[in-house]
Amino acid sequence: MSTRLALRIQEKLDRLTKSEQKLAAVILDRPGLIETHTATELAAIADVSKATAARFFRTLGYADFEEVKLQAREERNRTQPYSYSQATPGTTVLGRKIGDHLDLELTNITRTFEEMSPDTLRQAARLIADAPRLWFLGLGADAWLAHYGRVLFSRLRPNVHAVGITSGAVAEDLAMMGPRDVMVVLAQGPQPREMKAILSYAKTTRASIISLTDHGNLAQAKRFSDLALRCHISSYGLIPSFTTLVSVLRMLAISHVGLVGETAAQRVSLIEDINEELDILG
Secondary structure (H helix, E strand, C coil): CCHHHHHHHHHHHHHCCHHHHHHHHHHHHCCCHHHHCCHHHHHHHHCCCHHHHHHHHHHCCCCCHHHHHHHHHHHHHHCCCCCCECCCCCCCCCCCCHHHHHHHHHHHHHHHHHHCCHHHHHHHHHHHHHCCCEEEECCHHHHHHHHHHHHHHHCCCCCEEECCCCCCCHHHHHHCCCCCCEEEEEECCCCCCHHHHHHHHHHHCCCEEEEEECHHHHHHHHHHCCEEEECCCCECCCCCCCHHHHHHHHHHHHHHHHHHCHHHHHHHHHHHHHHHHHHHHC
16 A cells, blocks of 8 residues: 555544545555555445545545555555665675665655654654753764754754763763653664663653664664654665655654744744844854
8 A cells, every 4th residue: 555545544534534434444454455456345345335435535635546546556666675775785886876866865755754654743743842851862973963953953942952962971961861851862774882771771761762763773762762763764885874864853843843833933033133143243
């Protein structure tokens, strides 16, 4: 089944009629039916009328069921098994064309957001909005992402920090973490050994953990995190891609603004005023 179809169903589920919800449940539970059955056959399986099925797909924004099947086929043909690197093991692929680079980056971003549940995104935004303090954690090559996250969200809310931003002060930062705080963890590729210990300690403070992570770190993220957002980061080897992680961070920021509204706008305005004043004084 098309992940776009699943997202549309999840977003509109509360607004569907009871009959339409029965059809939605069948499709979500048995996604392969979309490509192997007709709309009439799906209606029979869900024990609803053909008219209900036609109305259901129009409600989701499709012209007809054929558009749904076409989208599912196109998405299946485009989607490849997840892998950290597109390169053949033991080799480094160099000299890629601009088009190859663009195609891979777009595929990573598209697959990430197609698989992301709107409910998970709303939960993450709510946790961040309610948090007394917001923390960002990135170790090793991911440290700059934590700095970026801190700057991005500092424009939208107060009390935003990055764990370990001062060299050798990780323990001091963790000592300030408390209940209802939120820590956003950025992790792709092999992680330093201290990552597990930091996550374990953060859980003892009753802080909530939101992980933005790749396939290789997903199991650990699910173990320690309240929410784990999987990011596709396939590359041609040698040089990792951070595009998807940055895009998901921005999406979290947009969701936060959508939740708190004017509060974030006022803070952005204040920061712009301060910047303008500092320029004048300089």
